[in-house]
Amino acid sequence: MAYLVKISTLISRLCQFIGGISLIIIVLTTMLDVVARYVFKLTGGDFGFTVKGSVEIVSFFMLFALLAAFAAFVERSQIIVDVFTQKMPKAIKGYMMGVFMMGFFVIGVFFTWGLIESAFDAIEFGKVTQDLRISMMPIYLISAFLSVLLAIRSLIESINIFKTGEFFDAEETGA
Template sequence: MAYLLKISTLISRFCQFIGGISLIIIVLTTMLDVVARYVFKLTGGDFGFTVKGSVEIVSFFMLFALLAAFAAFVERSQIIVDIFTQKMSRVMKGYMMGVFMLGFFVIGAFFTWGLIESAFDAIEFGKVTQDLRISMMPIYLISAFLSVLLAIRSLIESINIFKTGEFFDAEETGA
């Protein structure tokens, strides 16, 4: 079990890194685009540099950031409403959390399957992005990879909950 938890922790840290890099790219792209537009406005159109495809860059990296964050923090993803859970035993809450983690495993597996099919379709039909005209295949494959990491982490966390009964409880931590 310790080996599985170590794998889960490594996947979580990797996904946190990917999410952080994605957010940095989003912020830098947005800042560069805003500065370039401001300089364009100040020079009366003499300086015409803009970030081509900035909306696409931001939207695709937002997808990567969200998928990575979901995979990194899946065990903390449940919103607990005190009115429904305050009288439940810790064992019952653990069982529910384990079932939710299995649900996230299924969701991650379906995401992966659909995204891999979309990647093959992008290759077969030559699907490209609207502004940058780059193939959609790597975008789908990166998203599928992050989705499979979500599925793996969810399964490991579910096994851990059912085996040990330990889970992240926001009520206890005050989070």
């Protein structure tokens, strides 16, 4: 069990890194685009540098950041409504959380399956992004990779909850 927990922690840290890098790219792209537009305005159009495809860059990296965050913090992703759970025994809450984690495992598998199919379609039909004209295949594959990490972490966390009965409880931590 300790081995699975280490794998889950490693995947979580990898996803946190990927999400952090994605957010940095989003911020830098947005800042560069704003500065370039401001310089264009100040020079009356003499300086025409723009960030091509900035909207696409931001939107795709936002996708990566969200998928990475979901995989990194899946065990904390449940919204607990105190009215329904405050009187429940911890064992029942743990069982419910384990079932939710299995649900996230299934969602991760379906995401992966759909994204891999989309990647093959992108290759077969030559799907490209609208502005940058790059293939959609790597975007789909990166998203599928992050979805696989979500599925793996969800499965590990579910097994851990069912085996040990321990889970992240926002009510206890005050989070």
